Amino acid sequence: MHHAPDDLDNLIVCPTCDLVYRAPAVAARERAYCARCHTVLIAPRRKAGKQLIALALTVLILIAAATVFPFLAIGAGGVRHEASVLDTAFAFSGLLSVLAVAVLLFIVIIPALRLILLIYVLAPIIRDRPPAPRAKAAFRLSEALVPWSMAEIFALGCAVALVKLSDLAEVFFGPAAWLFAALVVIVVASDRLMCRYSIWTSLKE
Amino acid sequence: MDLPERVKTAREQGLVGCTRCTRPSPAGTPHCPRCGSRLQSRDAMSLQKVWAWWLVGLGCYIPANLYPMLETRTLVGTQSDTIVGGAVDLARHGNWGVAMIILVASVLIPVGKFVVLAGLAIGVRHGPQISEAWRHRLYEVVEYIGRWSMIDVFVVAILSALVQLQALATITRLYEVVEYIGRWSMIDVFVVAILSALVQLQALATITPGRASLFFALSVIFTMLSAQSFDSRLIWDSAKGARPARNPKERIA
Numbered sequence: 001m002h003h004a005p006d007d008l009d010n011l012i013v014c015p016t017c018d019l020v021y022r023a024p025a026v027a028a029r030e031r032a033y034c035a036r037c038h039t040v041l042i043a044p045r046r047k048a049g050k051q052l053i054a055l056a057l058t059v060l061i062l063i064a065a066a067t068v069f070p071f072l073a074i075g076a077g078g079v080r081h082e083a084s085v086l087d088t089a090f091a092f093s094g095l096l097s098v099l100a101v102a103v104l105l106f107i108v109i110i111p112a113l114r115l116i117l118l119i120y121v122l123a124p125i126i127r128d129r130p131p132a133p134r135a136k137a138a139f140r141l142s143e144a145l146v147p148w149s150m151a152e153i154f155a156l157g158c159a160v161a162l163v164k165l166s167d168l169a170e171v172f173f174g175p176a177a178w179l180f181a182a183l184v185v186i187v188v189a190s191d192r193l194m195c196r197y198s199i200w201t202s203l204k205e
Numbered sequence: 206m207d208l209p210e211r212v213k214t215a216r217e218q219g220l221v222g223c224t225r226c227t228r229p230s231p232a233g234t235p236h237c238p239r240c241g242s243r244l245q246s247r248d249a250m251s252l253q254k255v256w257a258w259w260l261v262g263l264g265c266y267i268p269a270n271l272y273p274m275l276e277t278r279t280l281v282g283t284q285s286d287t288i289v290g291g292a293v294d295l296a297r298h299g300n301w302g303v304a305m306i307i308l309v310a311s312v313l314i315p316v317g318k319f320v321v322l323a324g325l326a327i328g329v330r331h332g333p334q335i336s337e338a339w340r341h342r343l344y345e346v347v348e349y350i351g352r353w354s355m356i357d358v359f360v361v362a363i364l365s366a367l368v369q370l371q372a373l374a375t376i377t378r379l380y381e382v383v384e385y386i387g388r389w390s391m392i393d394v395f396v397v398a399i400l401s402a403l404v405q406l407q408a409l410a411t412i413t414p415g416r417a418s419l420f421f422a423l424s425v426i427f428t429m430l431s432a433q434s435f436d437s438r439l440i441w442d443s444a445k446g447a448r449p450a451r452n453p454k455e456r457i458a
Binding site: 009011014015017020035036081082087089095096098099102106107140147153156157163197203 | 212213214215216218220222223224225226227228229230231238239240241242295300302303306307391392393394395396397398399400401402403404413414416418419422426429433437438440441
C-alpha cells in the first residue's frame with residue numbers, strides 16, 4: 001500500500017502498538033484512543049496552551065521559592081533547626097555527594113528546565129506566530145525530561161519524613177511546605193491539559 | 206470506529222511511525238519530518254538494552270538493601286536502619302501507613318519492576334507461550350528471593366498475563382505502569398536527605414544518610430533506563446495477527 005507524502009500528515013501511528021489510523025477530527029474535551037492498546041492518541045482542550053503557560057509559570061515560581069525557603073523545621077530541647085531544599089541536597093557529603101547533585105537535578109533543575117522549554121515552545125503558538133527557532137528540539141528535550149522531573153515525589157517524601165520525625169521531636173511546617181503541596185496539584189493538572197499531538201501538529205509550520 | 210480488518214501496523218504498510226509525535230514516514234526515513242526524532246521501525250537493540258540496565262539496576266539494589274539507609278545518633282545511642290528495618294521500626298511504633306508507603310516504594314515497586322521487566326523481555330523473545338523450562342527457571346529465581354513474599358503474586362499475574370494472547374492490552378498497561386511508577390521509588394532517597402538536613406540538633410540528635418542511599422538511587426535510575434529502553438511495539442509483534450479490541454467504542458480513533 002502506498003501513500004502520497006501529503007497524506008502521511010493525516011495519518012497517526014499509535015506509538016505503543018504501531019497501528020495506523022486516519023487522524024480523526026477530535027472536539028475539545030474529547031479523546032481519541034487506540035482501539036487495540038487504548039493509548040490516548042489525541043486529547044485536545046480549548047485554550048490549553050494559555051492555561052499550560054500560566055501553570056508552568058506558577059510552578060516555576062513555586063520551585064524557585066520552595067528551593068530557598070525552609071519547608072520543615074524541627075525543635076527539641078530548646079534547639080531549633082530548619083531545612084530548605086538546598087540544605088536537603090547538601091545533606092549528602094563525602095562519598096555520597098554525587099547524590100547532592102542528583103537530588104538538585106531531580107527536584108529543582110530538571111523540573112524548572114522542562115517548564116522553561118515548554119513556555120518557550122508554547123508562547124509563539126498561542127499568539128499564532130511562527131514557532132520559535134529550534135522549538136522542535138526544545139519540545140523533544142522537554143518531553144524526554146518528563147520521567148526525570150521528580151518534584152512531586154519529593155513532596156510525598158516531605159510527608160513521610162514528617163511522620164518519621166514526629167516521635168523524635170516537634171516538627172513545624174515552613175512556608176515552602178505549602179508551596180510544594182500546591183506544586184503537586186498543579187503538576188498533575190497540567191499533565192491532564194497537555195495534548196502532545198496538538199502541540200506537534202502546530203509546530204510543523 | 207471499531208478496529209476493522211484493514212487496520213494494519215505501520216510496519217505492515219511499509220511505514221515507520223514516530224513514537225514521539227505519531228507521524229508515519231516511509232520506511233528507511235532516518236528522522237521524523239515533523240518533530241526530528243530518530244525513527245526506527247523496531248528498536249533492534251531494545252532487549253539487550255533492557256537486560257543491560259536491568260542487571261546493573263539489580264546489582265545496585267542488593268547492596269541498597271544490605272547497607273544501612275539511615276544512621277540516627279541520639280543521646281541514647283546510635284542506630285542504623287536498612288530500608289526494610291526502618292519500615293519495620295515504623296510499623297512497630299504504630300505508623301502503619303508510612304511503613305506501607307516505604308515498603309511499597311522501596312521494596313514492592315523495585316522488586317515488582319525487576320520481575321515485570323524480565324517477564325516482558327522474556328515474553329517478547331520467546332513468545333507469550335513461555336516454555337516449561339523458562340517458567341521453572343523464573344520460579345526458582347522467585348523462590349530464591351522469597352523473602353519478599355509479594356513477588357509471588359506479581360509473577361503469577363505476569364505469567365498468566367503472558368500466556369494468554371488476549372491479555373496483550375493488559376501487558377501494555379503493565380508496561381505503562383512500570384514506566385510511570387518507577388520514579389516513585391526515589392522517595393526513600395529524598396526522605397533520607399530531608400531527615401539528615403533537618404535533624405542537626407547538635408548533641409541531642411543527628412541523622413546522616415547511609416551508603417545504601419547511593420546504591421538505591423542508582424538502582425532506581427538504572428531500572429528507569431531499563432524500562433525506557435523497552436520497545437512496547439515488540440509486545441504486539443509477538444501476537445500473530447491483530448486481534449480486535451473487546452469493547453470497541455464510538456470515540457475510538
